[in-house]
Amino acid sequence: MTYIQLFGGLIYLLMGGDLLVRGAVALARRFRVSPLVVALTLVAFGTSLPELVVTVQAALAGYPGMAIGNVVGSNIANIFLVGGAPAIVYPLACGQGSARRDSALLVGVSLFFVLLCLVGDLNRAAGALLLAGLAVVAVYTAREIARAHRVGPRAAPLEWVLGLPTKAWMIALFVVAGAVGLPVGARLMVEAAVEVANQLGVSDTVVGLTIVAVGTSLPELATTLVAAIQRQTEVAVGTVIGSSVFNVLGIMGIAAVVSASPIPVPPGFLSLDLPVMLGAALVLTFLVWRRRSIGRSAGILLMMGYGAYLVALFSNA
Numbered sequence: 001m002t003y004i005q006l007f008g009g010l011i012y013l014l015m016g017g018d019l020l021v022r023g024a025v026a027l028a029r030r031f032r033v034s035p036l037v038v039a040l041t042l043v044a045f046g047t048s049l050p051e052l053v054v055t056v057q058a059a060l061a062g063y064p065g066m067a068i069g070n071v072v073g074s075n076i077a078n079i080f081l082v083g084g085a086p087a088i089v090y091p092l093a094c095g096q097g098s099a100r101r102d103s104a105l106l107v108g109v110s111l112f113f114v115l116l117c118l119v120g121d122l123n124r125a126a127g128a129l130l131l132a133g134l135a136v137v138a139v140y141t142a143r144e145i146a147r148a149h150r151v152g153p154r155a156a157p158l159e160w161v162l163g164l165p166t167k168a169w170m171i172a173l174f175v176v177a178g179a180v181g182l183p184v185g186a187r188l189m190v191e192a193a194v195e196v197a198n199q200l201g202v203s204d205t206v207v208g209l210t211i212v213a214v215g216t217s218l219p220e221l222a223t224t225l226v227a228a229i230q231r232q233t234e235v236a237v238g239t240v241i242g243s244s245v246f247n248v249l250g251i252m253g254i255a256a257v258v259s260a261s262p263i264p265v266p267p268g269f270l271s272l273d274l275p276v277m278l279g280a281a282l283v284l285t286f287l288v289w290r291r292r293s294i295g296r297s298a299g300i301l302l303m304m305g306y307g308a309y310l311v312a313l314f315s316n317a
Contacts, residue, residue, distance in 0.1 A: 002195045009188030010215045013050040016181025018219075020049065023174030026164045030171065048243050049182060050216035052251045057186040058208070059255040063194060064263040068122070069208025070216060071252045072273050075110070075244045076209075077217045079280040080306030083240045085221060086228030087299025094237045094288040098144075102241045103285040109133065110281040113248045114274050122263040127256025134249035189215065202314075205266050209273060209313060237288070244281070268316060276309050 051074050058066040086092060094100075112133065116126050165171045189212065197207040220243050224236040256263055283305070287294050 002192050002199065005188050006192035006196060006211070009185045009190075009192055010218075012181045012185025012188060013053070013216065014185075014218060016049075016178045016185055018178070019174045019181065020178025022164055023171050023178060026166065026171045027175065029164070030168070048220075048246050048251065050186075050219060051243075051247055052254070053182045053186040054189060054212060054216050055251050055255045056258060057183065058190050058204075059259040059263065061187075061190055062260075063190065063204050063208075064259060064261075065203055065205030065266060066190065066193060066208035066212060067255045067259070068252065068263055068265065068269070069205040069273075070212050071247050071255070072269065072277050073209035073213025074217050074247050075277050076273070076280055076309060077213050077306065078220055078240050078244045078247070079284050080302045080309065081214070082217055082220045082224050082243075083237075083284060083294070084299040084302030084306065086224040086236045087294045087302065088296050089225065089228040090231055091293035091295045092228070092237050092299075093293050099237050099241070099288050102238070102245075103281075103288040105137070106241050106244055107278075107281045107285050109137075109245050109248050110278045113252070114278055117265045117269065117274060120262075121265060122252070122256040124257050124259075124262075127253045127259075130249050130253030130256065134246070134253060137245060137249065203266070205268075206313065210310065237294075240284070272312060272316060280305070 051070060055067045055070050058064070058070065083092075094103075113130070116122065116129070119126075165174050193207045193212050194204050196211065197204045200207075220239055224239050227236040227239070283302075287298055
């Protein structure tokens with residue numbers, strides 16, 4: 001029953017996030033918001049909703065190890081798994097200046113987070129610093145979007161977001177159903193994940209780094225695979241980088257602020273998980289700055305890197 005609850009919570013999360021994104025996109029279209037802005041904000045944010053809700057729920061429920069484990073584990077899965085799988089399907093174009101700049105930003109954000117963890121537990125002050133960093137990135141991104149909208153095409157097609165509601169009552173139903181489904185799924189998944197940890201004899205941190213992290217990364221994986229199949233590979237690389245930056249600055253920042261007590265950094269994080277997260281960001285940056293596409297061989301190596309990380313993680317556990 002525990003695994004059924006875990007699977008059911010994941011389904012609620014994925015369906016809730018999907019409904020909320022579709023409803024938000026349809027609402028933005030109804031009010032004639034630029035499709036470019038919708039694509040770069042609502043849709044991009046929507047793929048990180050499961051991580052956000054699960055991490056905050058875990059922090060509020062008193063499972064800080066799962067909260068920080070979900071963020072770090074999701075970033076590792078984003079680069080190795082979500083970045084590697086679509087590259088096997090179709091080479092990912094990544095030579096553009098924006099991708100190089102954003103990948104360097106990811107390294108800087110990851111290094112900043114590692115330094116915060118080295119200082120000590122993640123308290124409200126650390127959370128405020130992370131959220132301040134997110135605000136700076138958001139302002140810069142908004143300026144880039146505005147500039148691109150002025151000099152580039154006035155519209156960006158959203159044909160890949162299928163099944164958008166058109167009637168007002170249906171849009172409202174999508175938004176409400178998504179807003180209800182996300183917290184329900186998060187609660188079910190957190191409770192089940194803690195029980196799984198007890199059954200396996202490992203900490204909730206390990207479960208957060210693996211089962212929960214992979215589960216909440218499924219929207220990003222689905223988005224990048226669809227982008228690779230449709231050969232819109234800039235979307236795939238942008239999703240990996242953008243989601244990883246938001247995980248650290250936004251999700252971890254919010255969790256640290258709302259948590260009743262400081263979120264402790266498990267000792268194993270300093271020797272394995274945080275170095276792997278930073279190393280994954282450096283690997284992705286190296287691949288992007290080569291000015292060549294990330295091909296099948298690189299994708300296979302990224303997937304193998306994730307497998308090696310899992311082996312090391314469970315060996316230590």
